[in-house]
Amino acid sequence: MLMKKTLLTAFAVAALNTTALTPISAYAETPTVSAPAIGMAIDISKGLDFAQNHSDIKADPAVRFGKLPNGMTYIILKNATPPGTASIRLRFNGGSLMEDDSQQGLAHFLEHMAFNGSKNVAEGDMVKILERHGLSFGADTNAHTGFSETVYELDLPKVAEDDLDTGLFLMRETAGNLSLDDGAIDRERGVILGEERASDSPGRHAYMKWATAAFGNQKYAVRLPIGLTDIISNAKRDRFVDYYNHFYRPEQATLVVVGDFDPDAMEAKIKTKFADWQKPAAPIRVTDFGAYKPKGVISEVYTEKGLRTELSLTWAAPLTETYQTYASANVDFLNGIRTQILNERLERQAKLPDTPFASATIAHDDIDHTAKVTQLSITPKPGREKDAFIAAYTTVRQYAEFGADQAELDRTLSDIETYFKQALQGAKTRNSRDLSEALVSSVADGDVFTSPQQDWDYFVAMKPKVTLATLNDGIKPLFAGDGPLLWHEGPTLGDFDKQSLLDTYKQVQAAQMTASEARANKPWPYTSFGTPGKVIKREDIKDLGITQLTYANGVRATIKTTDFKTDEIGITVRFAGGLSSLSPASKPPVFAASVSDLQEGGLGKLTASELKDSLTGKIYGVGLGLGEDATTLSGGTTKADFATQMEVLMAFTTDAAYSSDAFERLKAFIPDYYNSLNSTPGGVFQMKGSAVLRDNDPRYTMPSQADFLATKNEQVKALVDRQLKTGPIEITIVGDISETDAEAEIAKTFATLAQRADKPVIPADGLTLHFPTQNLKQVFEHQGRADQDLSYVAWPSADFTSDTQRARALTVLAEVMSLRLTDIVREKKGLSYSPYASNYYSQTFPGFGYLSAVAQVKPEDDQAFYDTLSEIVTELKTKPISDDELLRAQKPLLDRMDTDLKTNTYWAGALPGSTTDARKLDYIRNRREQYQAVTAADIQRLAAQYLDMSKAVRIQIKPAVTAEAAAAK
Template identity: 25%
Template sequence: MMLLRKNALIMIAILMVSWALWGQADIMQQPLPTDPSLVTGQFANGLKYIIKVNNKPEKRVAFRLMVDAGSVLEDDDQQGLAHFTEHMAFNGTQNMSREELIKYLNSIGMGFAGGLNAFTSFDQTVYNLSAPTDNQESLRKAFTILSDWAYQVSLRDKELESERGIIIEEWRRGQGAEERIRDKTNKVIFAGSRYADRNPIGKYDVLSTFTPDKIKRFYTDWYRPDLQTVLIVGDVDPSQMIAMLKEFFEPIPKRDNPRERVIYPVPSHVEPRTVIATDKEASNTSIQISWKHDPTPQKNLIGYRNSLCTDLFQDMLGNRLEELSKQSDPPFSYAYNYSYPMTKSKELYLMAAYMPEAKIKVALTALVTEAERAKLHGFTAGELARSKQNILRRAETAMTEKDNQLSESLIWRYVSQIMNDGAMMSPEQNYQIMGALFDTISLDDVNAVTQQLVTDQNMVLSVSGPEKEGFVYPTESELLAVVKSIDSSNITPYDDKIVSEPFLSAIPKPGKIKKTKVYKASGIKSWKLSNGITVYLKNTDFKKDEVYFSASSSGGFSLYPPTDVLAAKEAGSIIADAGFGDFDNTTIEKMLAGQVVRVNPNIGVYSEDLQGMFSPKNMETAFQMIYQYAKAPRFSKDSFDSYVTRQKAFLENKQNSPDQVFIDSLVVFIYDNNPYFAPETTKTWDQVSLDRVMEIYQERYSNFGDFNFFFVGNFDEQELKKMCLTYLANLPAKKSKESAQDIGFETIKGKHERTFNLGKDPKSMVYFVIGGDMKYSNREVEDLDAFCMLLNERLREKIREEMSGVYNIYASPNTANFPREEYAIMIMMECSPERSAELTAAVVAILDSTKTGTVSEEEASFVRTTMLKNLDQSIITNRFWLNNISQNVAKELPIDDFLNYQSWYQNISTESLAKTAAKYLNHNTNLIQVTKLPIPSQ
């Protein structure tokens, strides 16, 4: 690592010396290097391509077609048609009809269930596709689809009319308080710009009435090779990819007299702008202070250095805001700051906070004061050092894991870099240059960022929240008066309290391993420690710098009466927020600078747990934190008061949201008003005391004798053993064991219907729950998952595609083996209130036909192939192994049963799917149907 840093320092030193000597030559404007492993090119028609070889997973390739066109380019009579065009790409092309396209992609496991998708923003449209690479026909089909999307989408009248209903349902789905507030706020932020009237979802009047020529005009104008980039990342031969790109994309004709791709400006303004956006259905109150700036170039050395200064500034200010939120009476519940490219022509830096509406002025004062504190006094050397450590550590991890990134993750990184006009550096190049530049960045450099970002010009102050009887929001002039009234003379420098003590003053003497067991098929091992703890470990090479862990013991809040549920289930979060030993949470975060460690206690329904991850380099820190959370949890009255205040603030207006009220009502109804799952309110928090939280936490974490610990990742086994013996074997333990209790956590049986009238927007939500008993096993769970994939596809084809009734409909299975072996299939859809009864009947009809009907080989192949493809990607992750090992141990099932998944999936057949449907679709006797409709007009 030091050699890499030294080389980069030499390179930058030469540049800087040259700059000083040459003056006007401005060497710092030279471009940043490009990842040498990328294969890039551009055809004469203007189309660009980028190829990256990546073998995770093997025999797979990810594609992206990027179109440098979004909603901002729409004409007035096309608003919403950029997004509509994106949808139409999946409805047929010159070479493939919609049915052929979906049928083919499903056959290779790459359909909608396998990640097929796209998105449209103000300035971009991006299509994602993946394909197997061990089949030449599949590769050629993928290139056919991509090139057809690029210039041969059919846009047939019949498909346009069918998709119109789906698009309108997507528009309907977004309607609500959040959309109304965002729309009002954006019109002020983007005032005077085309962006103010180009929401990507579009306008209902246009979507419902446009004629085919409008969308065809958009496609003709903007889907052209000079505005397109093809990304290819996967297990491929670059020379073969170039040959196929030449075959499929180079012949696309260059457009004669193309329409200019305008970069639309967002006008500057001298005076601050304000907007107060309220809504009766808003459930949160927030403040946002935004400053618009010209974008910082990201492709040369000086631009990257400036962006790093901004990153450091935002990281340090964010830490200060978080520290304020931890006060016993915080000015806000949560606050943050960040910059992002809001458009191609403008970046936005913002500070934002959530708070009770009564604290709007208090929160605004706190935000402005922190910005002023940074401007007046800057940051401290300690803050800067920690921030550099944290940011550089993330870059180091990216470099360490450069060969272990999934192709899907990697390709999205390239998409982001292209959209933001960033440099395509390799992880090594990024780490080298970042480290060298950090050595040149001083406090003065970072402090200067505040003067650049927080200015009197181009500022927009927005407040949003619920309309409440008896509450009057501050006026726009009053809000600006608060900003101007901050007395700089009373703002003192930040006090950076630093603790140099270790987490533990004395290291305990190691315990012993009483028994070792090896599971040969999977390579999993277990150690029985001298205090009763069982440790399960699996060494992997999926990631070099990653170890995931969890720990669990039977019990949870099932051991307490309903009146203690909130105290019990929040106890872990309350302690994590407070810290351990003599260290509060803020101090712990400072002490962890430059380390990759996360440890969180949590009390669930049937177990108390510890969860987290760490870098192998920081293993001992993680174990010391586990030890401290068990033996020395910090019970702080100030921290507890702060936590409760913040929770109450988020709950204060929850009842304003029709969707949230519906979900709460749904839970109460389907679980038969079980007091253990009653909705949280501010009143329930009034009943929670710190004393009771302390008692419950200590009870749950006072006996580790029946705990199981699980570690999966790239660890040194001898070092892990040393840590387990030193720290885990010294956790408190008793011979007694506890068992979770049955608290009646089951859905009501029989057939039930319920309707709730909530909200004013013209949209409906319908939930179906089918449930009953099952003979629990991993094989049965996987069979049910496979069946639900089939059911999802049938629901999508009928309810969305054929009936144009919804934007999305999905079925998800839930299973349990304690306290009883049971299952539930939940189906959810959002739709027009006028069609809810019709679509509900259609869903039930699909359930009827699926229960008694047959399954085609085409459907079975789709499910089989998709599940195998998804397994290929998940089985090479540490989380997959950790979750499966820990769940099997908890459920007393074979520990490595998941090694059978592949053979189970390979045996998915028409008969197995039909059998599962007949077994679990008992909706004729057990069906809960809950519907949300708007409040009828008076």
């Protein structure tokens, strides 16, 4: 039920990358741990059904729910955002938790086999069929396997009859016609093992240890979706077939189709294509997930190099899964408010300079088929684990004992009301992909899918009932479950070991609590900036639907009014200069500036916390970006809050505080951040790759940990403040806003500033950027698994602006290379899970660009990948590609362009800079024609021109134990 998704800021922990659970929303998903189940229990043995059939909540009347005679459920929703597109999802009610001991990993393996042959599609042809229909593998064609579901995803860029028919046909093949050929299974084993290898990390190891401590007698503790390597390597076909027959059956399947089509015609297609899917005679297999067993208060720890330091307390209770009802929704709603208020307290506390934790969050949710939990997660500042635990848990105890105050409740209700109102106003232009995902989630969670109008009506009815007494009465039950399980993970334990963790918990438990002090909101002080400026030049560019303005003080603006998304407005304030205005010789602290949060630094008249309180109930954003040719401030808002959003951006332009406390808090995360990067090949490449490809230009060099920690707040302030206070200003506004309103708010804010120079000051070496010509082989070490290796090859190419047709053609060349890497490196040789190629071109630095190819492989296969890549390159140079291959590379690009033009996101990215460089408008106009003009001969010519292996940079990220030997070679 969508009405429970009310929070504007929801905490989620990444199960396999940090301490804790599968993603847990800060908004409550379940009744409190002390409350009985509310609603009818879900009976898996009877197959899937819709929650509204077992609930007093009515489903969204615009959605069509159906069930075929064979038991397959389906959901259809007509939706035209973006126009002419559709999203298809096929969900099976089976994931890793449903595997038996001999099938661990096969639910996920089966997901891969869906792309490797069926009754009517030869092995390897499914992806090619989709590419011919404009779907790119990964971006538009994908699947995922979780603990309790497998979902296949198709996002169709076109809804012609043939496209829809092909999408449904391929889903039908997946549903009941997979070949599961022995040879195909064997060929895919290397790909799965490559995925397991690439995804392994210290965080995953910590998760497995945590899950065993929390749910040691239940399947959840031993059923990671990736499975066991021995089973992946050796499982026979019969184990695949057994799982396929039991969980890929109509009663366990739900087809979701959302898009710009006729629902009646779509329903007829579904009935025609899926009616012959036979229901097996065998009953549905019911899995024993294991019952939660109380453990009392226990303390566990885990250490491994590369881990980030985290603490957590988890309270758990047995779970009875039920369909959603109004009674359960009410509990969820109140628990969401309770957790949100506590999270606000913890966030505010974390921002204080003397607080020993860098962050702390509370979450309350279900873990699939396992338990209902409440969890406090804490990121301590370095060396302050014990103090962080005391401070965060004391805040929780204080809240549980004394509850919230009226001001906290009012602020939270105001934010929730704003969210519901925005959702209601945007109801007619919801994104089809988002809707399909939400419908799948409603089936998985046993929720009733409701409309924004229903959700709004629910909130209006509930709001008067949410009294402070009612809210506070339900806080203690959140922490009344079994436990807590006390947990500490990190590279070392310091002096906070298992016993100390337990002793400290008891200490806080025994301490006498006092109520927290209430706080009042400060008024928003940034409402007037001076005499509004006047427009002195206006140009209407009708073919692109934009208006460009120049104000008397030199501020320029581009306004594009759209109806793509109701009540959605994006603003970008562009300060010309960016990296090109920084001299490499000055070694500017670009990385530190780019990761610092300008909003966290507050304003001259408001701290970050005071700012948040003063704008309670408002929708706004503050994002800082350091680009090649400009620094940007950006935000997203609604028509009601547009004036406030402009005031916020203006306030940060003129009066950002750059609080040293905020920068020091950022530094608290740095040691763990660097340690975690060093633990994987991808992390090391993130630290080293960009600098290598730019011949170690300091603007692109990530500093060492010591250098970052030595960076002073004043250095970051000087860099950013200079950009914001001296750079020529251009504002881009895209969305559901009239030109008149946009023009007026610019006049009252940025048009009041003093005149600035027309062009940024560019130092003599500012526009110089080089691809390396020496030391072309670079070897770096990572501290992770000994069988993890990243192999990266890049060739110098060209910039964008000097020849845009060439740049488009190089992108198509990269797409062709990706097709071949997938076909040969992944499918035929099984060397890597996800090899790909890409094309990067600069629009700022003359002559700079590069083509690249990358794969994560085993160390002993690094040379095999390089050799295979060399063979691919040679063939691209010597033989023209086929018309079919060109089609499969071009069509997804072309169809994505058509969809892009119907989104605010595209225009918000394409228009900035166009008032001073009219070529950017031509880039929009001609990009489709240029991509269409690329020929097979162009691909061969560009491959011969740019793919010179003697000029390529080769980067290898190897495990530390073999790095020295690799360098010697």
